[in-house]
Amino acid sequence: MTVKIKLNLLLILFFYGFVFSQNKERTILGQLKEMDSKTTIPYATIVILDGFTKKVVQGTTTDENGIFRITTSKTDFLIQISFMGYKTRFLENFDTSNPLIDLGIILLKENREALDSVELRANISKTQFKLDKKVFNVGKDIASTGMSALEVLNNVPSVNVNIEGDISLRGSSGVQILLDGKPSVLTESGGNALGTITADMIKSIEVITNPSAKYDAEGTAGILNIILKKEEKKGLNGSVSVNTGIPDNHSVGVSMNKRTQKFNLFTQFGGGYKSYPRYNKRINTNKINNSKLESEGTSYRNEVFYNLILGTDYHIDDYNVLTLSGNIAYEIESQPSETNFSAYADDLLESEWIRTEVTEAINPKWQYELNYSKAFKNDEEHTLIFSSLGRFFGKELTSEFSNTPISDANPNQLTDTQYQQADYTFKLDYKNPISEQVELEMGGQYVINEVGNDYQVKNFDREDQEFVVDPTLTNIFDYNQKVLGVYGTVSYENKNWGVKVGTRLENTDLIITNRGSEGRQQYNSLFPSAHTSYKILENFSLQAGYSKRIYRPRLWDLNPFISIRDNYNIRAGNPDLLPEFTDAYELTSIYKIGKANLSTSLYHKYTTDLQESITIFEDNITTTTPFNIGTRRSTGLEVNGKYSPLQWMTINGDLNWNYFNRNGAYLGTNYSFSNKNWSTRVNTKLSFSRDVDMEITGNYRSSNQTLQGERAGYAFLDLGLRKKILMGKAVVNFAVRDVFETRIFENIINNVNRYNYSFGQRGRFISLGFSYGFGKGEAMTYAGKSR
The missing domain is CATH 2.170.130.10 (TonB-dependent receptor, plug domain)
Incomplete structure (x- = not known):
């Protein structure tokens, strides 16, 4: 055999040996522990990087005991180990001659x-x-x-x-x-x-x-x-939370998810009992005949609830995900109340009675959601998402109103409500980053709202000693609305400048049935929008935007028969109400000054066919109904800021000042006026030693002129404390909402014909919560809830 042939054979054998060694799978083992305490670190991220390009080749996570196993056919590679709160480690220079590479115990150091x-x-x-x-x-x-x-x-x-x-x-x-x-x-x-x-x-x-x-x-x-929230961490994760409070606010909740390579299974279930008391006081005075009606009392909204959510994400492959979830809920509701009524004529007491309410309702609810998400191989931001959502809400409510006379009283009453609502939403959204700077979005949405409200009132007939249906307050009201919308936007954004323009076309078809007669509204609307931003300096940016919006009347705005819970103060809808449209303009600046972040927004809005509620007073009965009354121009300034003067202190605040001018008239009455209002909020967060945090929030709302009167201003304070225990796996929270019981609702209407005063107050809420998290190693603070 010649030397040349021998060399060729050696080269061929070397080549095949090299290829074999490249394609040979190697298993890498190891266990992660914390450097100081030597405790294991579960669910840390292990990534294999190409030794030349530094691109990710393969990845995994450690199990509950901090152990990981990963395979690769690469010979030139690095291993990156990372976990939240620890310094990232890189390992290299491995002996790839063996099929098993045992790294033993790897220590990670905390990154303070x-x-x-x-x-x-x-x-x-x-x-x-x-x-x-x-x-x-x-x-x-x-x-x-x-x-x-x-x-x-x-x-x-x-x-x-x-x-x-x-x-x-x-x-x-x-x-x-x-x-x-x-x-x-x-x-x-x-x-x-x-x-x-x-x-x-x-x-x-x-x-x-x-x-x-x-x-x-x-x-x-x-x-x-x-x-x-929706957890997607690998492995089994979850939390158990218990809350209690005064007034009654008790709940237990469990949240869990199990993530594998293909599936993410998640569930949330819980139950509880809540009570919402409210103190009310009203005075209705007729200045023409000098009659007056006063009422004062406390009402409650009590609720027992149970809820179950179950769903899964199925990762078909790296680019396609299918999500299916469902929710079943059941609520048992009661609304006891007791109100004292007094009727006066020429300042002389004519009659007194106590009106008690016994209301019971059951509210079954369910929902489903099917979501398909596709990412394209050329870019993970290049996506197509389709979703189908269905929700149902039912209510069977009965009320018994008893009037116990002190000197005289109106007849007792019964009400019966059968309410059903079904909503269906179908969405398709497509996003395509055409280049690094240009992005195209387009899609459509079809929303169906179907609502039926069967409402009946019965008055007690003293002569026949039986309850008789009141036809003036009884009605079947049906609401069916379909909205089809399509949109398209295009945006350009580089390092310092960005712009986004688009338009949306919507078709609305609304059919309402009231007292057997049918009304219909059909219209098409175009909604353009434009936004831009410019980074002037590293710490200073400007944003500007314009959009056109619509507010369609809801069932509660349209239905003239809602409730007679207090049959001297009635809210009724208006079936002839039209939608209102708004053009909105906004200019925002965002900048950072040392330890402070500040943003200011100057905005202006112009609204047509403005929906305003008018209160009509007749025979000591106050009826409030919405109408379309003229236009409104509103200009305002909003400031949001955050300041951290010390490492353990952070202050957040916002201020909103608004000036408006409205023009309009109804039935010969001029409702044009101008006014201003403002509100502010300051939140201070303090961090102490031993994992104790404190939070104090102060709020103020200025008084505000309304269409017919004035709404009073008020201030209130919230307080909270938190303590982490069990190495951060558990959290104890204590909170007081409205510490001084100053959060109120107070409204006055005072003119030549009448004086109306209404006052409401919820009072102080105190709550205590405990949450324990497992799997990922920290409390997730999920509580049971009703939906």
Whole structure:
């Protein structure tokens, strides 16, 4: 054999040996422990990086005992080991001649600086500014312990929730509330339903004062999108939480998820009992005949609830995910109350009686959601998402009103309500980052709202000694609305400048049936939007935006027969009510000065066909009904700031000042006027030794002129304490809401014909919560809730 042939054979054998060695699988073993305590570290991230490109080749996580096993065919590679709160380690220079590489025990060292920053992010609510929205991360706010979503919203900059449960954004009503970006039966059926979501379930709240065309055009004041928590950590994770409070606010909740390579199974179940007392006082005075009716008493809304959520994410492959989830809930509701009535004529007492209410209701609820998400191989941000959502809410309610005479009384009454609501939402969203700077979005949404309300009132006939149906207060009201919307947006964004423009077209078809007659509203609406941002300096940016919005009347605005809980103060809807439209403009500056972050927004809104409630007073009965009355121009300034003067102290504050001018008349009465109002909130968070934190929040709302009178201002204070125990696996929270019981509702209407006074107060709420987390090693603070 010649030398040349021998060399060729050697080269061939070397080549095949090299290829074989490259393709040979090697198993790498190891165990992670904490350097100081030598305790194991579960669920840490283990990643194999290519030795030349440093790109990720393979990855895994440690098990509950800190052990990991990973395979690779690479010979030139690095291993990156990372876990939150620890310094990242890189391992290299391995002996790849053996199929098994045993790394033994690997020690990780705590990163104190990182731990401090993580703790700040986890426990302190922070606002993030994006091109067309602000994201308020709820975190672990102490004062929110055991509170509802309504109370959490009341702590969000720009948002105000009064004790009636009415939500306003920068002083304006007409807010669209979404859950996880979609309409919800919880947000359509009044504030009480939204109040059954607990703070522990909320991850963040998106405040969208000037939404782009991508979003549903509903809500002239803007959009509040409540993002619920959803754990996706590998392995078995979960938490158990117990809350108790005064007035009665007791709940137990369990949250768990199990994540594997293909599936993420999640469940949440819980139950509890809540009570919402409210003190009320009213005075209705007729100045023409000098008659007066006074009422005073306390009402309660008590609720026993049970809830189960079960769902799964199925990762078909690296680019396709299918999610299916369901929710079944059941509520048992009671509303006892006792109110003292006194009727006067010429300042002389004519009659007195005590009106007691016994109301019982059962509220079955269910929902489903099917979601398909596809990411394209060219870019993980290149996505197509389809979702189908269905929700049902039923209510069977009966009320018995007994009038016990002291000197005289009106007849007793019975009411019966059969209420059903079904919502269906179908969405398709497509996002394509055409380049690093240009992004295209388009999609559509179809929403169906079907509501039926069968309401009956019976008065006691003293002669026949039986209850007789009152036809003037009895009605079957049906509400069917379909909204089809399509949108398209395009954005350009580089290092210092960005712009996003788009438009949305919506078709609305509303059919209402009232007293057997059918009314219909059909119309098409175009909603353009434009947003831009410019980074002038490293710590100073400007944003500007425009959008057109709509506020469609809801069932409660349209139905003329709602409730006679107090048959001297009635709220009735208007079936002829039209939608209102708003053009919104906004300019925002964002800058950082040393340890302070500050943002200011100058905004202007112009609203047509404005919906305003007018109170009509007749025969000592006050009836409040909404009407379309003229236009409103509103200009305001909002300031949000955060300042950390010390490592253990952070101060957050916001101020909103608003001036408005409205023009309009109804039935010959001029309702034009101008006024201003303002509100402020200051939140101070203090961190002490031994894992103890304290939170103090002060709020003030100025008085406000209304269409016919004036609403009083008020201030209130919240307080919270938190203590971590059991190496951070458990958290104890204590919170007091409205410490001095000064959060009130007080409204006065005073003119030449009448004087109306109404006062309401919820009082002080005290809560104590305990949460224990397992799996990921820290308390997840999920509490049982009703939905």
